Amino acid sequence: MTHHDLSPVGDQQDEPRAQLPPVGATLTVTTATDATATVVVERAIDGHVTGMLSGGDPPTPGSATIRWFEPAEPTLQAAAVVAPCADETRVHLRLTTPWCDTDGRRAQRFEARSSMPGHVLQTVENTLVPNLRLDLVCIDLSTTGMMAAYHGRPPRVGELIEVALGTASVRPMPVVARVTRVASFPFGRSEVGLTFVFDSSRERQHVLAVRDDLAVSPANAATAGG
Numbered sequence: 001m002t003h004h005d006l007s008p009v010g011d012q013q014d015e016p017r018a019q020l021p022p023v024g025a026t027l028t029v030t031t032a033t034d035a036t037a038t039v040v041v042e043r044a045i046d047g048h049v050t051g052m053l054s055g056g057d058p059p060t061p062g063s064a065t066i067r068w069f070e071p072a073e074p075t076l077q078a079a080a081v082v083a084p085c086a087d088e089t090r091v092h093l094r095l096t097t098p099w100c101d102t103d104g105r106r107a108q109r110f111e112a113r114s115s116m117p118g119h120v121l122q123t124v125e126n127t128l129v130p131n132l133r134l135d136l137v138c139i140d141l142s143t144t145g146m147m148a149a150y151h152g153r154p155p156r157v158g159e160l161i162e163v164a165l166g167t168a169s170v171r172p173m174p175v176v177a178r179v180t181r182v183a184s185f186p187f188g189r190s191e192v193g194l195t196f197v198f199d200s201s202r203e204r205q206h207v208l209a210v211r212d213d214l215a216v217s218p219a220n221a222a223t224a225g226g
Contacts, residue, residue, distance in 0.1 A: 020044035020045070020047070020049065021041045021044055021049065021068050022041065022044070023041055023042060023043065023044075024040060024041060025040070025041045025068060025069075026038065026039075026040055026041075026054075026068075026069050026157060026180060026181055027039045027040075027041065027049070027051065027066050027067065027068055027069075027093075028066065028067045028069070028180055028195060029059045029064050029065075029066050029080070029082065029091065029093070030064060030065045030066075030067075031059050031060055031062065031063075031064045031082065032062060032063055032064070033060070035056065035057060035059065035060070036056055036178075036195055036197075037053055037055065037056035037057060037058065037059045037091065038053070038054045038055035038056055038157060038158055038178065038180050038195075039051035039052065039053060039054065039066075039091045039093075040052050040054045040157070042090075047094060047095045048092070048093065048094050048095070049066075049080075049092075049093040049095070050090065050091070050092050050093075051090070051091050051093075052089060052090060052091075053088070053089050053090065053091055054157050054158040055157060055158030055159075055178050055179070055180065056158075056178065058085075058088045058091065059082045059091060060082065061081075061082050061083060061084045062081065062082060063079065063080075063081060063082075063096075064079070064080050064081070064082050064093070065077060065078075065079060065080070066078055066079075066080045066093060066095075068099065069180065069181045069193060075101070076099040076100065076101060077099070077100055077101075078095050078096075078097050078098065078099045078100070079095070079096045079097040080093045080094060080095050080096055081093070081094045081096055113137065113138070113139065114137070114138055114167065115135070115136070115137055115138075116136050116137070116138045116146075116148065116163050116164055116165055116166070116172075117133060117134065117135055117136060117163075117164050118133075118134045118136050118161045118162055118163040118164065118177075119131050119132060119133050119134060119161070119162055120132045120134065120155065120159060120160070120161055121159075121160040121161060121162050121176065134150060134155070134161060135150070135151075136148040136149070136150055136163065136192070137149045137150070139191065141207075141210065141211050141214055142211060143204070143207055143208055143211055144195060144196060145177065145180070145193065145194050145195040145196055146163070146165075146177070146193075146194050146196075147191055147192070147193055147194075148163075148191070148192050148194060149189065149190070149191055149192075150189070150190045150191075150192050151187075151188050151189055151190075152188060152190075154182050154184065154190035154192060155179045155182070155192060156179065156182070157179050157180060157181065157182060158178065158179060159178070159179045160176060160177070160178055160179075160197070161176070161177050161178075161179065161194065162174045162175070162176050162177075163175055163176075163177055163194070165206065165207065165210055166210060167210055167213045167214060169213050170206075170209050170210050170213050173203070173206045175196055175198075175203050175206065175207060176196070176197045176198075176199065176203075177194035177195060177196050177197060178194065178195050178197050179192060179193070179194060180193050180194065180195045181193030
């Protein structure tokens with residue numbers, strides 16, 4: 001299947017960062033069943049995106065929500081349709097709405113700046129040793145994921161990490177997350193974007209408790225609402 005097999009999306013020229021994601025951009029695709037996959041863009045034209053699956057299970061055909069992450073840029077979100085594809089390593093998407101700024105880092109995430117160690121569960125191309133300890137420092141947290149700072153050789157997009165998620169008031173609990181974004185900085189520092197992979201409602205409730213505890217911290221209370 002090619003992009004010509006799908007109907008084009010309407011004009012998006014007036015929307016923020018309206019161009020289609022470039023080759024190599026990282027998208028997350030969430031289907032109606034809340035299954036999330038990570039896709040690396042290979043081609044984007046006429047409102048259609050073709051990419052390689054780099055994490056998660058192949059998304060099922062039908063409606064989906066996609067998010068586009070770029071370092072130092074707002075996270076953009078759009079609705080899309082996942083087209084059937086015989087090759088499970090490829091994902092075909094048709095945008096059905098313009099991109100909009102989710103403002104996720106201000107409205108949904110809360111600053112943490114606290115140590116939340118993790119270890120590698122599953123690697124991609126053997127870039128890291130399984131069970132390797134990662135000394136992560138959580139930068140901010142939402143109910144669906146977190147941004148963490150890390151020094152050293154970073155994990156790759158698609159790798160699974162188990163994070164000891166907690167605060168001074170909430171006892172740490174291991175929660176599995178998938179790497180969906182890696183941004184590199186000088187002196188060996190990286191920022192790693194993680195999306196939680198929940199196995200139970202108990203894990204979801206724990207993340208919510210941690211996020212809520214961070215929300216009432218002095219730093220976040222001072223900036224609430226803006």
